[in-house]
Amino acid sequence: MNAQVRSAPRPPLRLYLLPYAGGGASIWNDFRKALPPEIEAVPLQPPGRETRAAETPLTAITDMAADVRRQMETPAPGRPYALMGYSMGALIAFELARLLRREGAPMPDMLIPCAHVAPHLKSDRPRIWDQPDDVFHREVKALGGTPDEVWDHPELVEFLMPLLRADFTACDTYAMTEEAPLDLPFLVIGAHGDVNVQRDTLLAWSCHSTRPLAQRSVPGGHFFLAEQPALLARIVSDALVPAHA
Template structure:
């Protein structure tokens, strides 16, 4: 099965590509990050615009596939699944939503997109998940800042549009110490599918996906195996 991974804002695609060997032969990992963003979609485009463009790319997919998204990536994965349905194309066999509250709920925590530079990077550091080499280099931060701000602006500007729930199973992964996406705000993901739903807690903060990778991969592998069955 193909596993399409949707990274978080500022997320290093290498984190997800490193899963390929761990998940083989159960899944072939493909990352839909900044490097694969359709050229017709601007960096600051709304989540729904990016999802629509990604759905156009994926609608010809023949084999079974699953989606996994973390933080902003969870929203993009969810909206891409909705867009595939609206275009009359097959959707994912399962959706794994990690580290983001249910789509219809507001996200807790401060908004980062329009903060002054110093404060912006302070908050990014506290949030975690950004490559150390970026955080330690002023020159790299200066280059990365516009694109990273655009991704936060897309996430913070997202507004859920009511519609029919998905019909695929949904697995929600929540960090036990994640105040950005606590378990009680991830449980309502169950409202967005008529299929099976499961909420799993993973030890760690907002970026438990990197802090506790082995636990995350065990959950992903189990879910993909169930989807194939």
């Protein structure tokens, strides 16, 4: 009698995560805890933040994409993975996918841009990268995302400002170069209350993919990652796990 042959379990789908301006790997902690075991979340950390705080932050999205590319394992044929970026991270993830294509590397199963207009559009958010310090501080504080207690400690503000200034320089001066659309599905996620990222600007990501676009909206404002981490994890896992099954 032949022994029953068991197929090897499929490796988890690896989900690479890119942060918003001023953020690092830790912004994903609650989101990662809510993901199912079929998804292995791997935050990628541009320089100038958290574990890389001693390094000089970069001021161009394409430079950030090249930097985090070096943190990735070389995608193995047949090993599924996806790219997810939040706000500034959405642009980094987009440029990272195009960089991988130029390398001829295996492509991600999906690109998941969150809380950012399509890369060929400009956000309604005021451009602040070149404003004087007092104006820049005020505008960053108004955007949210930085804990209130930070603003109560001038030494923390002074420590964070070079990173925030560099990140907003990268975002505000970003200009997409023309390339062919990516041959992979996009899941674009935004919030009902995000006044700077309207639904039509999310749907505009469709021109950068040859596949049909999926778009989801959640309650909350621009930083719905912090407000709704479990809901966001469910939306992402519902999209990725069936495709990986």
